[in-house]
Amino acid sequence: MFETFAHTADLGLRVRAPELTAVFEDAAQGFLAVLIDNPEEVAAVEEREIAIQGVAGKVDDLLFDWLNELLYLFETDRMLFCDFDITVDEAGLKATARGERFDPSRHHAAHEIKAITYHGLKVAQEEGGDWLAEVIVDI
Amino acid sequence: MKAAYTGPLERVNEYCWRIPRSYKQGMRVDGLIYVSDALVEQVRQDQAPEQVANVATLPGIQVASLAMPDIHWGYGFTIGGVCATDPQEGGVISPGGVGYDINCGVRLVRSNLFENDVRPHLDTLVDALFRRVPSGIGRSGKYHFDARELRRLMLEGVPYLQGRGLASEADIAHTEAEGRLEGAEPERVSERALQRGADQCGTLGAGNHFLEVQVIDEIFDANAAAVMGLEEGMVCVMIHSGSRGLGYQVCDDALKKLRGVPEKYGIELPDRQLACAPVLSPEGADYLGAMRSAANYAWCNRQLLMHLARETFAEVFGRPWEALQMSLVYDVAHNIAKFEDHRINGGHKKVWVHRKGATRAFPPGHPETPSLYKKIGQPVLIPGDMGRASWVLVGQPGSMEQTFGTTCHGAGRVMSRHQAVREAKGRRIDEELAERGVVARARSWRGLAEEQPDAYKDVNLVVDVVDRAGLSKKVARMRPVGVIKG
Numbered sequence: 133m134f135e136t137f138a139h140t141a142d143l144g145l146r147v148r149a150p151e152l153t154a155v156f157e158d159a160a161q162g163f164l165a166v167l168i169d170n171p172e173e174v175a176a177v178e179e180r181e182i183a184i185q186g187v188a189g190k191v192d193d194l195l196f197d198w199l200n201e202l203l204y205l206f207e208t209d210r211m212l213f214c215d216f217d218i219t220v221d222e223a224g225l226k227a228t229a230r231g232e233r234f235d236p237s238r239h240h241a242a243h244e245i246k247a248i249t250y251h252g253l254k255v256a257q258e259e260g261g262d263w264l265a266e267v268i269v270d271i
Numbered sequence: 272m273k274a275a276y277t278g279p280l281e282r283v284n285e286y287c288w289r290i291p292r293s294y295k296q297g298m299r300v301d302g303l304i305y306v307s308d309a310l311v312e313q314v315r316q317d318q319a320p321e322q323v324a325n326v327a328t329l330p331g332i333q334v335a336s337l338a339m340p341d342i343h344w345g346y347g348f349t350i351g352g353v354c355a356t357d358p359q360e361g362g363v364i365s366p367g368g369v370g371y372d373i374n375c376g377v378r379l380v381r382s383n384l385f386e387n388d389v390r391p392h393l394d395t396l397v398d399a400l401f402r403r404v405p406s407g408i409g410r411s412g413k414y415h416f417d418a419r420e421l422r423r424l425m426l427e428g429v430p431y432l433q434g435r436g437l438a439s440e441a442d443i444a445h446t447e448a449e450g451r452l453e454g455a456e457p458e459r460v461s462e463r464a465l466q467r468g469a470d471q472c473g474t475l476g477a478g479n480h481f482l483e484v485q486v487i488d489e490i491f492d493a494n495a496a497a498v499m500g501l502e503e504g505m506v507c508v509m510i511h512s513g514s515r516g517l518g519y520q521v522c523d524d525a526l527k528k529l530r531g532v533p534e535k536y537g538i539e540l541p542d543r544q545l546a547c548a549p550v551l552s553p554e555g556a557d558y559l560g561a562m563r564s565a566a567n568y569a570w571c572n573r574q575l576l577m578h579l580a581r582e583t584f585a586e587v588f589g590r591p592w593e594a595l596q597m598s599l600v601y602d603v604a605h606n607i608a609k610f611e612d613h614r615i616n617g618g619h620k621k622v623w624v625h626r627k628g629a630t631r632a633f634p635p636g637h638p639e640t641p642s643l644y645k646k647i648g649q650p651v652l653i654p655g656d657m658g659r660a661s662w663v664l665v666g667q668p669g670s671m672e673q674t675f676g677t678t679c680h681g682a683g684r685v686m687s688r689h690q691a692v693r694e695a696k697g698r699r700i701d702e703e704l705a706e707r708g709v710v711a712r713a714r715s716w717r718g719l720a721e722e723q724p725d726a727y728k729d730v731n732l733v734v735d736v737v738d739r740a741g742l743s744k745k746v747a748r749m750r751p752v753g754v755i756k757g
Contacts, residue, residue, distance in 0.1 A: 136689070138687035138689035138690060139687065140317065140343060141343070141345075141350075141684045141688070142688070143689075169715065169717060200523065204466075204520075206409070207516045208466045208467060210409050234409040236409065236410070236714075241407050241408045241477070241715045241718075241757075243478070244407070244477035244478055244757060246478075246519040247371045247519050248523075249346055249544070250526065250543050250544055251346050251347075251544050270519075271478050271688065
């Protein structure tokens with residue numbers, strides 16, 4: 133599950149999930165909800181394979197790079213993704229992402245995301261075993 | 272990060288407060304914040320003063336880590352922050368001191384139309400501008416540049432557009448740095464940045480970016496206003512945008528490349544977002560070459576946006592824009608780093624001045640001020656929120672003496688986006704603005720809600736500080752009558 137939180141001029145994304153792959157999936161859903169106001173209107177009609185190389189022990193950088201990749205695919209291909217199959221291991225992340233191209237007549241634009249930032253970037257396992265991730269996006 | 276600042280803030284004079292160097296280990300200079308009694312309590316509300324102190328630890332920093340009255344929390348560096356570093360003393364260059372939106376800035380276009388000429392056609396005009404000027408997310412511009420053309424545009428800046436009939440000699444003369452930073456190295460701009468920038472030159476973007484039709488409300492310096500061709504009641508166009516996805520990507524690439532670099536040069540940083548490299552290092556040179564390219568792209572972006580606005584006015588009023596005398600008053604950058612000559616401790620030095628949410632304000636007689644403005648000083652453009660006011664100022668000698676030729680850049684947010692949306696629940700911000708005589712068009716309700724006037728500090732209070740502190744002088748105040756947002 134994800135929620136957004138206020139951060140001065142920008143927005144934060146907070147994700148809690150029982151396992152790491154779900155953190156990446158929920159963060160991507162959160163990313164979509166920052167971009168547009170009606171994420172439920174995005175249909176899974178196109179598919180993209182995404183691979184991101186990881187560095188052992190740097191799962192926060194992996195989350196940063198993952199969201200950055202989604203931003204890049206939106207900016208250059210107008211792709212909005214709503215459905216994911218993700219695997220995460222020491223080598224990095226592999227994902228099949230499904231979605232469709234942004235259509236301003238159906239998708240209600242909410243924010244332009246300038247960048248994913250390093251400020252307060254956090255991915256950690258909590259005492260009960262759940263994962264908590266926080267990332268702030270520059271609007 | 273939301274916590275209030277509890278460190279020292281000592282009064283220097285009526286408009287300046289100091290964070291002494293002794294506050295924090297590693298500070299090489301004091302922090303100085305230009306702010307009035309009316310604003311100082313707001314400044315303490317977040318960690319921005321702590322960021323001013325953090326910047327004071329950067330190698331090679333000169334005189335003081337400075338902040339303007341529109342100071343608020345930013346990534347690493349505060350918004351409204353000014354920091355000058357000397358390369359000869361190991362001075363660094365930091366992408367965080369420029370910001371994600373490299374050369375975000377403002378331009379002002381005058382006209383020979385007055386409010387009475389425009390009022391009857393205001394809805395038509397604003398609708399036409401909204402149709403023709405691309406704004407919001409996921410929208411391409413009218414202009415598309417392939418990779419080869421983009422590289423030339425980034426190398427040559429606005430003069431490249433002159434070759435295509437999209438800019439005039441006068442436009443170039445009235446753009447900061449004449450629309451071109453020397454030393455741009457487009458080959459240092461990544462493929463990703465080129466792709467993000469390919470169809471975004473000539474697009475407004477979203478967030479706080481805007482195009483406004485404004486009316487000059489009051490003149491404060493009749494002589495300076497006359498030199499700029501500004502009169503009470505005159506209709507102007509103000510454009511606020513930057514380097515779009517290309518610039519954001521250049522900053523993002525630089526932050527990634529700088530992972531581990533401060534450590535390599537033995538630079539200890541109190542915050543990861545202050546990532547930097549010595550100016551005189553391969554990593555520093557790499558960022559500078561790319562940053563200057565993105566800055567040139569941003570000037571071209573605002574030039575193309577102005578061109579679209581001129582075409583729209585011509586269509587609506589049935590006369591060419593030249594006949595409407597829509598000349599560019601000036602264009603300023605407020606997110607940039609420039610290599611400039613400044614007087615420091617009695618001598619002259621060339622330093623890298625980082626201005627992040629801060630505007631250059633060169634005084635009368637400065638060699639970089641265009642000939643038309645030599646006697647009055649460089650025009651400074653301060654956008655406010657969409658309900659209140661924007662300002663034209665001119666640079667004053669005090670800026671060279673105190674702030675490396677710099678003044679404020681805008682109002683600064685006081686409300687978070689969440690709070691602004693909560694406050695706007697069940698309201699129609701566009702209708703409220705219409706009651707105040709402002710026709711607003713935006714791509715999203717949320718965009719208008721988040722950018723509503725109450726979300727911002729009163730720009731008039733900010734301008735009062737820089738005026739009284741002698742950094743820049745009031746010339747004219749404008750009020751919006753038409754607003755285009757993303």
